[in-house]
Amino acid sequence: MSRSWVWPALVLGGLLLGWELLVRLAQIPAYTLPAPSLVATTLYANFGSLAGSWWYTLKITFGALALACLGGVLIASVFALSRPLERALFPVAVVLQVTPIVAVAPLILIYVESTTAALLLCAWIVAFFPILSNTVIGLRAAENNLRDLFRLYRATRWQRLRLLLAPTALPYFIAGLKISGGLSLIGAVTAEMVAGAAGRETGLASRILEASFRTETPKMFAALTLLVATGVLIFWLFNSLSRRLLGRWHASESARPD
Known part of the structure; x- marks a missing residue:
């Protein structure tokens, strides 16, 4: 085990042990x-029924995140190359960001016939803005001297975007990706709870609601454990991606304290 994981593992183990002792001693x-x-026993016993719902939640989460990355990067690139378009369209993105998904989800479920598509759209709305905003900031962060150099050599807009702006924006994009990864999971779960969906093609949020209606608290915690594990997995995945892409040249990763 790496030394960096020792203390987190000890803290987590201590919290679980304290929780176990509290429940047993206080009866x-x-x-x-x-x-x-x-909770662990319940998760093991019900993993077969929860696995399908877990996979459905994963599909909604990563599907929404992929759409958010694609749309956010493309629109941010357009904004970086055209100030008038940014001033005209950026308020629309802000409106999407500040509108609570709990308030919008019932309307989306009315207008979109497919429940899966509606959940995907809800999760996309939550995950989209951090990637757009961070990427726009990153594309604007290139040094003025380098911008002048590219103008001096008469670089085209595409060359400036590909060779100067995109490398500068990469750390900002990854930072937005870390935020949107968790938000896409939150958006998927929140939208499904608002939808109150039931049946085979449903996620872990539906399993939590069903267990709550039946007062099956251990099963609720089992499904919640899978959600927490998914969130931790997403964070670890993008944190590892950040180290791999930025570790050799960017100060945010290469200058980490031991």
Whole structure:
């Protein structure tokens, strides 16, 4: 085990142990607060039924994130090359960002016939703005001296975007990706809870709602554990991507303290 993981593992283990002891010593009923051992047992016993819902949540989360990356980068590139278009369209992106997804989701579910498409759209709305905003800032962050040099050599707009602006914006884009990764998961879960969907093609949010209706608290915690594990996995994935892409040349990764 890497030394950097020792303290986090000890802290997590201590919290779980304290939780276990609290439930056992205080004799808290399982329907109020299940012990971690019971949550683990329930997760193992119900993993077959939860796995399909977990996969559905993963598809919505990463699908929305992929669309957010594609749309955010393309629109940010257009904004970087055209100030008038940025001034005209950026307020629309701000409106999408500040509108609570809980308020918009019921309308989307009315207008979009497919539940899966509606959930994907809701998660995309939540994940889109951080990537757009961070990428725009990154594309604007190129040094003026380098901009002047590219003008001196009569570089085209495409050459400036590809050779100067895009490398400068990469750290900002990855920072936005780390934010949007968690937000896409939150958006998918929130939208599904608002939809109150049921059936085979549903995610973990529906399993949590079903368990709450039946007062199956250990099963709720089991599904929640899968959601938390998914969020941690997303963060670890993009953190590793950041180290791989930026570790050799950018100060945000290469100058990390030990």
